[in-house]
Amino acid sequence: xxxxxxxxxxxxxxxxxxxxxxxxxxxxxxxxxxxxxxxxxxxxxxxxxxxxxxxxxxxxxxxxxxxxxxxxxxxxxxxxxxxxxxxxxxxxxxxxxxxxxxxxxxxxxxxxxxxxxxxxxxxxxxxxxxxxxxxxxxxxxxxxxxxxxxxxxxxxxxxxxxxxxxxxxxxxxxxxxxxxxxxxxxxxxxxxxxxxxxxxxxxxxxxxxxxxxxxxxxxxxxxxxxxxxx
Amino acid sequence: xxxxxxxxxxxxxxxxxxxxxxxxxxxxxxxxxxxxxxxxxxxxxxxxxxxxxxxxxxxxxxxxxxxxxxxxxxxxxxxxxxxxxxxxxxxxxxxxxxxxxxxxxxxxxxxxxxxxxxxxxxxxxxxxxxxxxxxxxxxxxxxxxxxxxxxxxxxxxxxxxxxxxxxxxxxxxxxxxxxxxxxxxxxxxxxxxxxxxxxxxxxxxxxxxxxxxxxxxxxxxxxxxxxxxxxxxxxxxxxxxxxxxxxxxxxxxxx
Numbered sequence: 256x257x258x259x260x261x262x263x264x265x266x267x268x269x270x271x272x273x274x275x276x277x278x279x280x281x282x283x284x285x286x287x288x289x290x291x292x293x294x295x296x297x298x299x300x301x302x303x304x305x306x307x308x309x310x311x312x313x314x315x316x317x318x319x320x321x322x323x324x325x326x327x328x329x330x331x332x333x334x335x336x337x338x339x340x341x342x343x344x345x346x347x348x349x350x351x352x353x354x355x356x357x358x359x360x361x362x363x364x365x366x367x368x369x370x371x372x373x374x375x376x377x378x379x380x381x382x383x384x385x386x387x388x389x390x391x392x393x394x395x396x397x398x399x400x401x402x403x404x405x406x407x408x409x410x411x412x413x414x415x416x417x418x419x420x421x422x423x424x425x426x427x428x429x430x431x432x433x434x435x436x437x438x439x440x441x442x443x444x445x446x447x448x449x450x451x452x453x454x455x456x457x458x459x460x461x462x463x464x465x466x467x468x469x470x471x472x473x474x475x476x477x478x479x480x481x482x483x484x485x
Numbered sequence: 486x487x488x489x490x491x492x493x494x495x496x497x498x499x500x501x502x503x504x505x506x507x508x509x510x511x512x513x514x515x516x517x518x519x520x521x522x523x524x525x526x527x528x529x530x531x532x533x534x535x536x537x538x539x540x541x542x543x544x545x546x547x548x549x550x551x552x553x554x555x556x557x558x559x560x561x562x563x564x565x566x567x568x569x570x571x572x573x574x575x576x577x578x579x580x581x582x583x584x585x586x587x588x589x590x591x592x593x594x595x596x597x598x599x600x601x602x603x604x605x606x607x608x609x610x611x612x613x614x615x616x617x618x619x620x621x622x623x624x625x626x627x628x629x630x631x632x633x634x635x636x637x638x639x640x641x642x643x644x645x646x647x648x649x650x651x652x653x654x655x656x657x658x659x660x661x662x663x664x665x666x667x668x669x670x671x672x673x674x675x676x677x678x679x680x681x682x683x684x685x686x687x688x689x690x691x692x693x694x695x696x697x698x699x700x701x702x703x704x705x706x707x708x709x710x711x712x713x714x715x716x717x718x719x720x721x722x723x724x725x726x727x728x729x730x731x732x733x734x735x736x737x738x739x740x
Contacts, residue, residue, distance in 0.1 A: 284627035333626035340624035349628050351621060357610070358516050360617070364610035380602055383517030383562045423613060424620035432612035435605045 268310050272296055276307050286330035286421065304331075328420035329427055352395065352422075362388045363397055367419065368434055371401050371412035389413065397422060518566030519603040521548060526600070533600060536593055538577055542570040569596065649725060652694055652734045653711045660704045673706055678713035686723065686738040694725075694734040 279295050280287055292304045308324050308331055315323055321339040324331050335343060355363065362385055365377050378385050392398045397419045403409040420427065515521040525544050526533055549567060552559050576592040591597075685692055698710050714736065717723045727734050 281626075286627075327625075335624040337622055340622065343624060349624065354617060354621070355614075357514065357614075360610040360614050361516055361606060364613055365606045367613075368606065368609065380599075380606060381517055382519040382566070382599065382603060383560065422620065423616045424623065425616070432609050432616075434609055 268307065273307055273310060276304065277311055280324055280331055280333060283332070286328045286332040286417075288330040292331065326426040327424060328417045356388075358385075358388045359391060363392055363415070363419065366392070366398050366413050367415050367428065367431055370414040371404075372414075373404050373410040373412055375410055377413075516607075517560075518545075518563050519600060520607070521545065521563070522566070522600060523604055523607065533604075534597060536597065538570065538574045538593060542567075542574050545570055648727060648734060649711075649714070653707070656694075656698060656707050656711075657704065660702065660707055673709050675709055675713050675716060678710045679716055682710075682713055682717060682736070683722065686736070689738075691735050691737040694736060697736060 275295055276292060279292065289304060296304075308326075312323050322333050322335050324333055334340075361381060362377060365380050366372055369376065369380075374385060374389055377389065389398070393400075395418075396416055398413045399416050400411045401414040402412050404412050415428070423431075425431065515524065522541065522545065525531075525541055525548075526536065531537065531541070546567060549559055549563055552563075573592045573596060682697065685697060694714075698707060714723070714725070718725060721739055724737050724739055725734050726737060
């Protein structure tokens with residue numbers, strides 16, 4: 256058994272580690288969180304888990320396999336290439352949830368970009384009462400209550416879940432479509448343009464004087480980095 | 486609707502819209518008054534920052550009236566918006582006193598802001614709908630986990646009475662092969678079978694119907710077992726599920 260392999264870029268991979276990651280991912284029906292994958296490897300891999308996954312996917316590409324690994328919901332998971340998915344589905348009755356209604360999509364979008372947000376704030380944006388639709392989103396575990404707002408009545412605050420990420424096929428909130436700008440800009444409005452570490456991001460943006468709205472992800476990330484470095 | 490009279494007066498003096506100008510009658514699901522307004526604005530390529538309030542108000546009210554004429558329930562929010570539109574229109578009609586109303590003091594501003602804010606989420610949700618559809622075409626590793634028969638959550642279809650009857654019919658076919666001519670007294674009661682089923686389910690959470698019934702028994706045995714099953718379902722001691730229609734039926738103990 257050879258213990259190492261080298262990819263096109265000439266990076267060395269410990270075969271044992273690569274296989275271990277492959278084995279763990281293969282066994283996991285849910286997306287395997289990155290932090291758990293890191294625990295799998297005893298020593299810290301030089302290129303990180305991501306490079307091992309890329310390496311595996313390169314192999315699958317080269318061998319023309321029916322599956323790949325992809326980043327989803329802050330983790331990694333095997334999936335079938337679309338061509339095979341449609342074929343395989345004939346043999347298994349894959350249970351799919353109903354699609355969201357336009358009201359459901361609208362509401363979950365508002366929660367995703369504005370989280371944490373109260374139902375009252377959602378209703379203000381939508382212009383209609385949203386009891387039922389928020390309830391449905393809760394039942395489908397796409398959103399969850401995360402606490403209460405510090406104001407009269409202490410209304411519940413809602414945020415999206417990791418199932419939300421899975422449902423829309425994204426690895427984190429930065430992959431949501433960009434919100435269009437609203438001009439003139441309202442002062443004091445803070446939008447979550449897809450940053451997971453919302454508070455960190457918001458405070459970083461505040462400190463650096465960046466308005467936390469519709470910044471591109473990379474910009475937001477650099478801002479955060481700069482702050483933490485300084 | 487008490488508002489109707491007043492609203493009528495408000496736009497009676499406005500020139501009626503020509504056929505071309507009036508919006509096409511279209512019944513579709515709007516998510517709320519903002520959605521309806523956006524539709525009217527988009528449909529006529531109106532500049533959202535410079536909404537002709539009189540025209541839009543008229544169309545909006547036409548729409549509401551139409552919904553009422555069709556006996557569709559008009560949610561309170563729609564009526565509230567109608568009132569808001571009329572209020573804005575009234576303010577626009579009021580004579581401007583010099584210096585009193587600056588450019589910033591456009592009575593439409595609040596509405597425009599609400600529309601713009603709503604629109605960006607509406608647009609985002611439309612993009613997310615595309616992501617949703619794309620994602621549904623992808624088969625992920627976990628999508629197969631339902632195949633494990635040991636977990637009750639994975640049962641997908643509630644077996645209906647019809648399914649039970651059909652399954653029973655299959656079982657009866659098995660029994661029909663052996664004709665019986667003797668008249669015998671069968672010592673089997675529903676109570677006995679109820680106890681038998683409960684005993685089987687004592688140590689396991691679930692079993693399949695085929696495993697539950699013993700083979701090569703008299704028809705009466707199957708009839709009584711079936712009745713016992715129905716009795717237990719009625720008493721909510723057990724439930725019946727299946728993976729798919731016409732699939733094997735599983736009997737599951739309810740705790």
